Amino acid sequence: xxxxxxxxxxxxGSVGSITxxxxxxxMAITITVEYFGQLQRLTGERVExxxxxPNTTIPGLLNELAARYGERFRDFLFTPEGRLRPxxxxxxxxxxxxxxxxxxxxxxxxxxxxxPVAGG
Amino acid sequence: xxxxxxPLNDTERATYEWQMWVPGVGEEGQEKLKxxxxxxxxxxxxxxxxxxxxxxxxxxxxxxxxxxxxxLSDLNRQLLMTYDWVGKPRIDSVARRLRELNxxxxxxxxxxxxxxxxxxxxxxxxxxxxxxxxxxxxRFAMNREAxxxxxxxxxxxxxxxxxxxxxxxxxxxxCLNCLYPEDPPAWQREFPVFGAVxxxxxxxxxxxxxxxxTGIGTPLAGTLLVMDLREMRFHKVAIARNPACPVCGD
Numbered sequence: 001x002x003x004x005x006x007x008x009x010x011x012x013g014s015v016g017s018i019t020x021x022x023x024x025x026x027m028a029i030t031i032t033v034e035y036f037g038q039l040q041r042l043t044g045e046r047v048e049x050x051x052x053x054p055n056t057t058i059p060g061l062l063n064e065l066a067a068r069y070g071e072r073f074r075d076f077l078f079t080p081e082g083r084l085r086p087x088x089x090x091x092x093x094x095x096x097x098x099x100x101x102x103x104x105x106x107x108x109x110x111x112x113x114x115x116p117v118a119g120g
Numbered sequence: 121x122x123x124x125x126x127p128l129n130d131t132e133r134a135t136y137e138w139q140m141w142v143p144g145v146g147e148e149g150q151e152k153l154k155x156x157x158x159x160x161x162x163x164x165x166x167x168x169x170x171x172x173x174x175x176x177x178x179x180x181x182x183x184x185x186x187x188x189x190x191x192l193s194d195l196n197r198q199l200l201m202t203y204d205w206v207g208k209p210r211i212d213s214v215a216r217r218l219r220e221l222n223x224x225x226x227x228x229x230x231x232x233x234x235x236x237x238x239x240x241x242x243x244x245x246x247x248x249x250x251x252x253x254x255x256x257x258x259r260f261a262m263n264r265e266a267x268x269x270x271x272x273x274x275x276x277x278x279x280x281x282x283x284x285x286x287x288x289x290x291x292x293x294x295c296l297n298c299l300y301p302e303d304p305p306a307w308q309r310e311f312p313v314f315g316a317v318x319x320x321x322x323x324x325x326x327x328x329x330x331x332x333x334t335g336i337g338t339p340l341a342g343t344l345l346v347m348d349l350r351e352m353r354f355h356k357v358a359i360a361r362n363p364a365c366p367v368c369g370d
Contacts, residue, residue, distance in 0.1 A: 036346065036348065114346065
C-alpha cells in the first residue's frame with residue numbers, strides 16, 4: 001500500500017486541500033475514518049486516523065482500505081463489478097454523499113462509513 | 121399532520137398531569153396525543169418499547185402489526201413478551217401488556233408482518249407510522265406507502281451496540297430509499313442485540329412521535345442520528361435526497 005499510512009505521531013504539516021488543487025511531492029493530508037456495524041468486525045477498527053496522498057478520491061481510499069482489510073471488506077463495500085454498493089452510506093463532515101459527489105478528500109475530512117441496519 | 125384533539129376526562133388529567141407541565145404540551149398537547157393513531161410495524165425489542173412509552177404517554181389509538189409466537193430468544197429484549205406466553209401469539213401478549221398499562225387506549229392488533237399486500241391499509245389507518253421491522257423488504261413497503269399517503273414515518277433500527285434513527289416527512293425530507301437505495305445484501309435477519317440498545321432507540325423513537333404529534337421541539341427530519349453505545353459515539357448526519365429516487369424523487 002503506497003498511498004495510505006496510519007498516522008503515528010503528529011500531523012504532516014499540510015495546510016489543507018481543496019479538490020483539484022495539486023500538492024507538492026511528499027505532502028500528505030490527514031483524515032479520520034469511522035466504521036460502523038459489520039464494518040467494525042471486518043476491520044477490527046472503530047476509528048482510525050490516516051495520512052493519504054493529496055487528491056485521493058473516496059473510491060480510491062476505499063479501494064486502498066479494501067486492499068488492507070481483505071476480500072470480505074471488499075465484498076461488503078463493492079459489487080463484483082467493482083462499483084461501490086449504493087446501500088453503504090458514505091458520510092463526509094456530517095453530510096451523506098451521493099455517488100456523483102465522491103470526489104477528492106480534503107485535509108481534516110471526517111469520513112463515516114455506515115452499515116445498513118434493520119434490527120429491532 | 122392534522123390531529124383531531126380528543127377532550128380529556130378527569131382521570132386522564134390526573135394521569136398525565138406531570139407531562140402536561142412540559143412547556144409547549146399542556147392540555148392541548150395531551151388532547152392531541154389522545155386523538156392520535158400510531159401504527160407500529162413489529163413490536164419486538166424496539167417496537168415494543170416504542171408502544172409502551174406511547175401508551176404510557178396517552179396516545180389514544182394504536183395499529184400494531186406483528187406475526188409469530190413468542191420464543192425464548194425474544195425475551196432478552198422484547199419487553200412486552202413474558203415467559204408464560206412462550207409459544208403463544210406475540211401480538212396477543214403485546215395487546216395484553218399495553219392494556220395493563222393503559223386500559224383506555226384503543227388497540228388494533230394485527231397478527232401478521234407488514235408486506236406489500238397490507239401496507240397500504242395499515243398505513244392508511246394511522247396519522248403516524250413507526251418502522252421497527254428487522255427486514256428491509258418490510259421497511260421498504262412501509263416507506264413506499266408512507267410517502268404515497270403523505271404520512272410521517274419514523275425509521276429506527278439497531279445492530280449489536282449501535283442504532284440509527286431518522287424521521288421522514290414526505291415532501292420535505294429524503295425517504296428510506298434515498299438512504300438505502302437497494303436491499304442491502306449483507307443484512308442478516310438474525311443479529312447480535314442487547315435489549316438496552318433496542319430500548320434506547322425505542323425511547324428516542326417514542327420521543328420523535330411525541331414531538332411530531334404535539335408540535336414541540338425539533339424532530340430528526342432529514343437527519344440520521346447514528347449511535348455507537350459501546351463508545352458513546354453520537355453523530356447527526358444530514359441525509360442526501362436522491363432526485364431520481366423511485367419512491368420520493370422528482
